[in-house]
Structure formats: structure tokens, C-alpha cells
Amino acid sequence: MKKTVIIGGGFTGTMTAVQLIKKSTAPCGITIINERETFNKGVAYNPYSDKHILNVITGKMSAYPDNPDHFLDWVMTRPDFQDRDKTLIANSFLPRKLYGEYLTEIWTDTVKTAETKGIEVNVIDSFVIDLDVNENSVSLWLEDDSKLTFDTCIIATGNQIPRNPAIKNHSFYESKKYFQNPWLINSVINIKSDLPVLLIGNGLTMVDTVIGLLEQGFKGEIISVSPNGFNILPHRHNGLKYTKLTEELTDNLSLFELVRLVNKHIKAVREYGVTAEPVIDSLRPHTQKIWKKFTDREKELFMSRLRHLWGVARHRIPLHIHDKIQKLQIEGRLHINAGKIIDITESENFITVEYFDHHDHTLKNIKVSRIINCTGPETDLMNVEKSFLKNCLIKGILIQDKLKLGITADTETFQVINSDGKPHESLFTLGSNLKGELWESTAVNELRGQAEKLAENLKVIRESSEMKNAETKF
Ligand SMILES: Cc1cc2nc3c(=O)[nH]c(=O)nc-3n(C[C@H](O)[C@H](O)[C@H](O)COP(=O)(O)OP(=O)(O)OC[C@H]3O[C@@H](n4cnc5c(N)ncnc54)[C@H](O)[C@@H]3O)c2cc1C
Structure with missing residues (x-):
């Protein structure tokens, strides 16, 4: 056997x-x-x-490739969902x-x-x-x-689990106030200080961690530092299928030609008040094929220049979560910064973080009570x-x-x-x-x-x- x-x-x-x-x-x-x-x-x-x-709607989360409604049908049999509208559930984030x-x-x-x-x-x-x-x-x-x-x-x-960012004082990562694994509850519990919490990274895990901190009753400020500090985007045009870009996709497109093509279509949809997401989503079924055809140099260029932009366009959050994140920013509870962490030192009651701010090109120091690594796998x-x-x-x-x-x-x-x-x-x-x-x-x-x-x-x-x-x- x-x-x-x-x-x-x-x-x-x-x-x-x-x-x-x-x-x-x-x-x-x-x-x-x-x-x-x-x-x-x-x-x-x-x-x-x-x-x-989930960051993907119910209707697209089947575990089986040949039975696309399997998850949706399973959800609809659950007592909590039986009398809900199936189309609504299919398009919601559970x-x-x-x-x-x-x-x-x-x-x-x-x-x-x-x-x-x-x-x-x-x-x-x-x-x-x-x-x-x-x-x-x-x-x-x-x-x-x-x-x-x-x-x-x-x-x-x-x-x-995420990599520890390169800093001068690497021994800081032994600290009990540092949480390398953001997916464990200990990263957001037992916060006794009113000082801000620093989240390294600005993607979906950062959003989950903000939600986790609030749920645990954290009342202080939350600061995020990531290389670009891009604002995370919501799912704005759920269900809108854009097909014009893929009609123009040909084999062996160079990275440069592809970027030009994508930009052209983003411009075209903007005229109708639609943002870039449906254009990016339309590439999704083709990305593996496109990637395999890129040269090593093109892959390198993509990773160094476009990866973060691609990440923002691809990894979006449901609108109601996005509203919550924006509200926190407006209230001054959440600060999203673009920068590079240079060093971290721990004192008895706080941690000092030195980072280079990419917006005003200055070195900044902040005092925080703990640091959670949200930089992704x-x-x-x-x-x-x-x-x-x-x-x-x-x-x-x-x-x-x-x-x-x-x-x-x-x-x-x-x-x-x-x-x-x-x-x-x-x-x-x-x-x-x-x-x-x-x-x-x-x-x-x-x-x-x-x-x-x-x-x-x-x-x-x-x-x-x-x-x-x-x-x-x-
Ligand atoms: C926080 C988060 C949210 C996500 N949300 C979505 C979503 O909403 N929709 C979506 O489509 N995708 C989502 N993803 C993407 C996600 O990666 C995939 O959907 C999927 O869960 C990946 O499953 P996996 O089994 O490959 O990896 P994992 O979920 O990482 O599972 C790997 C398993 O292998 C085990 N393992 C590792 N090393 C060893 C070892 N040496 N010995 C024994 N066991 C080991 C680990 O303990 C773990 O249990 C999300 C990812 C993350 C991190």
C-alpha cells in the first residue's frame, strides 16, 4: 500500500x-x-x-474548483443564514x-x-x-x-511568520514587547500602557491587528510604518467585470508594455468614475502566465518598483472595514506613515523607535509600548x-x-x-x-x-x- x-x-x-x-x-x-x-x-x-x-466574497470561496458555489451553499444551510438573501450572502464577506x-x-x-x-x-x-x-x-x-x-x-x-526588519540593534527582537507573529492573540492582549502601539507594515494584517487591538479595549493611538504608507483600498466595484484589457493581452508582453497597457485602461475607466480595481482584477486569471514569461530582470524590476502598488490594488478590504479604518485616521487614533525603521531600543517603560520618514525626509523618534510585526509572511x-x-x-x-x-x-x-x-x-x-x-x-x-x-x-x-x-x- x-x-x-x-x-x-x-x-x-x-x-x-x-x-x-x-x-x-x-x-x-x-x-x-x-x-x-x-x-x-x-x-x-x-x-x-x-x-x-474573509477578504474574498462568499461566492468565490468554494474549496472545490469544480463546484464554485460549494461554500455559499454550505453557508445557506447554517441556521444563522437560512432566511437570508442568497445573493446578498454570495456578495458579502463572512x-x-x-x-x-x-x-x-x-x-x-x-x-x-x-x-x-x-x-x-x-x-x-x-x-x-x-x-x-x-x-x-x-x-x-x-x-x-x-x-x-x-x-x-x-x-x-x-x-x-514575518521576517524581523533589519535594524541596528537586532537584540531588541528578544524583547517581550515585540510580537513577531501577528496572528496570535497574545500580540493584542495585556496592554497596560497608554503609549501608542507600533505596527510595522500597512496591509491586511495591519487592519486585522487594528481590529484586534480595538476589540481588546485598547484606547491609545496606533501608528503604522511601512515603506510606502499607501492607503489600503476598499472593494469598491464588487461584481464589475472589465474585459477590454484582456482583449489586448498578447503572449510575451514585456513588463514595460504591460504597465503601459494597464495604465491606458485605468485612464479609460476613470473617465466613467470607476477606479483601477476592476482593471487589475481582470488581469488576475492571467497573472501566473504573465509572470512565467517575464525575464529574471523583469521579475526583479516588478519586485523592486511595482510590488507594493500591485499589493495595494490586489489586496483590498470590505467597505465597512475600510470606513472604520478611515474613521480612526480622521479621529487621530490611527497614523499611517511611510518610512524605514532604523533602530529600536527598549527602556523600562517604553520603546523608542527611530525611523526615516519618506514624506519629509527626516529622522523621527516615537515612543511606543509594544511593536507588532505586520509585514506579511x-x-x-x-x-x-x-x-x-x-x-x-x-x-x-x-x-x-x-x-x-x-x-x-x-x-x-x-x-x-x-x-x-x-x-x-x-x-x-x-x-x-x-x-x-x-x-x-x-x-x-x-x-x-x-x-x-x-x-x-x-x-x-x-x-x-x-x-x-x-x-x-x-
Ligand atoms: C491572515 C490571513 C488571511 C487570509 N485571508 C484570505 C481570504 O480571506 N481569502 C483567501 O482566498 N485567502 C486568504 N489568505 C491567503 C491564505 O494564505 C490561503 O487562503 C490559505 O489559507 C493558505 O493555506 P496554506 O495551507 O497554504 O497555508 P497556512 O494556512 O499557512 O497553513 C500551513 C500549515 O502548515 C503548518 N506547518 C508549517 N510548517 C510545518 C512543519 N514543519 N511541520 C508541520 N506543520 C507545518 C502550519 O502550522 C500551518 O497550519 C489569507 C492569509 C492570511 C495569512
Whole structure:
């Protein structure tokens, strides 16, 4: 019986297992390794607050690529939603906790299906600390130093905690007043001082953290510092589909030509009082293809000059949350600054942060009570402490893309490429580890398709190897 292990049981690991079980025609073993608390939900759908909501509408959050209304239909069966208007719910942004419950229910149903198919399912509440690839198998070491060996291994490790920004006094990051992981509730509780709280970063996690701080009764000021200090945008034109740009998309567009094309269409929609978002959204189904065709230099240019602008246009928040953020800014409770943090020093009762203000080009000092890192998931695996992925990079089992956005892999088969440039027979990856290969490889919309494709691909590989074995015996 072939045994597969999935490292990481967030959305990606869970849905890969679900698809493997769904497609399996013969008994097999499937093991998922993930700590119990976040199993099925991962980082995104195990929020500490009910007020943390999805940034994608209900109608687009199905876990299955071939059943687009699956999440919406599931929501409509829940007692709280049964007499609500379905179109309204389809276009609304629901709590991420509810989405976590949806994934847990999918998993519970899938385990029952697995039993009927003779599939052995095993969930291990642990953390993988090392990995080795053997001739026809993969070995893993867990936190308790136990060793497990499988025929196939799928790496679905998802979001890494944010990187510590480079500052002069790096030892500050040992401080109890610094919170590197913004997705844990301890980052927003037990604030005893009236001094401001500093949030490093200005994206969706910053917004969640502001909401978390307010929910915990924090009454002081909140300061955010990020390189550009862009204002986060709301979803303004929900449902508006713009098609004119894609009609003009051709293969092999250079980055420069693409920017020119996008600007032309943004100008065209502005004449009708529409902002850039529908134009950017219309590119979404094509971004992976466009990214793959860019040269290394174009990818570098995009990362250094356009990444933040793209992020603002792509990662938007529901209008009512945006209103709340704006109100806080108007009231002087939230200050969004563009700048670079130079140094941080801790005294007994406060922390002093020195940053270079990008608006007036001066050095500024602020006193805060705590600092929460909201810069978003780290992608350079060499910077992730105590990670088996870092060990694998050192051992040459895997390599990073040039921009250090993830793991190098074949995006058709999902096979991980080793330091000799060869694909591993039994080691696969998907999800945000493919950011370097695909750029957009983060949201449910992309991940559900990858989970389905990888499961199908593994089935084909298995069937062809079984056929080969049978032929050899014959
Ligand atoms: C705060 C937040 C909100 C988001 N909201 C949305 C949204 O509304 N809509 C949307 O489409 N996308 C959203 N996303 C994008 C999100 O990344 C994906 O939707 C999806 O949840 C990613 O799932 P994942 O399983 O790949 O990663 P993760 O959710 O990060 O899960 C990975 C899992 O792997 C485990 N793991 C990692 N390393 C190991 C190891 N060595 N051993 C064992 N286990 C390990 C982790 O503990 C974790 O449970 C959000 C992301 C974040 C961070």
C-alpha cells in the first residue's frame, strides 16, 4: 500500500488530502502532520477574533474548483443564514472562523469517505524538523526525534511568520514587547500602557491587528510604518467585470508594455468614475502566465518598483472595514506613515523607535509600548529559524528561485527541483511555496486548483508505475 505524507494541514494540505482521497481508486495511506489547534484551518482560518473576516466574497470561496458555489451553499444551510438573501450572502464577506468550520466539516466528511474506500488516514499533531530524500522514499523527523518514512511527500507549509526588519540593534527582537507573529492573540492582549502601539507594515494584517487591538479595549493611538504608507483600498466595484484589457493581452508582453497597457485602461475607466480595481482584477486569471514569461530582470524590476502598488490594488478590504479604518485616521487614533525603521531600543517603560520618514525626509523618534510585526509572511526560507525547509536548502534537496520567493518546482507536476536541477520523483510542493514560480499562489482561488491538479497528477504517476511493475512481472 502506497503511503503519502502531507507536511502542513492548513487549507492547502487539507484540500490536497481531500482531493487525493476523492480520486483514489485503491487502498492507500495518507498522513497529515500539523499541530492540532490549526489543523484544517491553518493560519488564515483560525483567527483569534470573530471580527476577522474573509477578504474574498462568499461566492468565490468554494474549496472545490469544480463546484464554485460549494461554500455559499454550505453557508445557506447554517441556521444563522437560512432566511437570508442568497445573493446578498454570495456578495458579502463572512468571518474567517466560519470558513475554518467549513474546512473542518469537509475534512470530517472526507474521513468517512476514506473509511469506505479502505484508505488509512492518520493525522499527527506535531511539527516536522528535518527531511531526507532516499532512492524511492522520503524520511521525516518530528519534534520528538521520531523518524517516519513515506513513498511520497507533499510540502504544504504555507505562510511563514514575518521576517524581523533589519535594524541596528537586532537584540531588541528578544524583547517581550515585540510580537513577531501577528496572528496570535497574545500580540493584542495585556496592554497596560497608554503609549501608542507600533505596527510595522500597512496591509491586511495591519487592519486585522487594528481590529484586534480595538476589540481588546485598547484606547491609545496606533501608528503604522511601512515603506510606502499607501492607503489600503476598499472593494469598491464588487461584481464589475472589465474585459477590454484582456482583449489586448498578447503572449510575451514585456513588463514595460504591460504597465503601459494597464495604465491606458485605468485612464479609460476613470473617465466613467470607476477606479483601477476592476482593471487589475481582470488581469488576475492571467497573472501566473504573465509572470512565467517575464525575464529574471523583469521579475526583479516588478519586485523592486511595482510590488507594493500591485499589493495595494490586489489586496483590498470590505467597505465597512475600510470606513472604520478611515474613521480612526480622521479621529487621530490611527497614523499611517511611510518610512524605514532604523533602530529600536527598549527602556523600562517604553520603546523608542527611530525611523526615516519618506514624506519629509527626516529622522523621527516615537515612543511606543509594544511593536507588532505586520509585514506579511516571510518567503526567504533561509531566514526561517528552525525550519526543515532551511535544512533542505542547505542539503541541496531543494533550491529557491532567484528572488527568494519560494521553492523551485515544476508547476505542471509540482515536483520539487533539487540543486542538480532535477525533479524529485517523490517530493512535491504547492501553495505559497510556489510564489517564485507563479507569483499569485496564495489565495483559495489558486490553491484549490493546485490541490486538485496535484492529486490528479499523483494518481496518473501511481497508475503508470503500477502498470510498469505489472509489465515487468509479466
Ligand atoms: C491572515 C490571513 C488571511 C487570509 N485571508 C484570505 C481570504 O480571506 N481569502 C483567501 O482566498 N485567502 C486568504 N489568505 C491567503 C491564505 O494564505 C490561503 O487562503 C490559505 O489559507 C493558505 O493555506 P496554506 O495551507 O497554504 O497555508 P497556512 O494556512 O499557512 O497553513 C500551513 C500549515 O502548515 C503548518 N506547518 C508549517 N510548517 C510545518 C512543519 N514543519 N511541520 C508541520 N506543520 C507545518 C502550519 O502550522 C500551518 O497550519 C489569507 C492569509 C492570511 C495569512
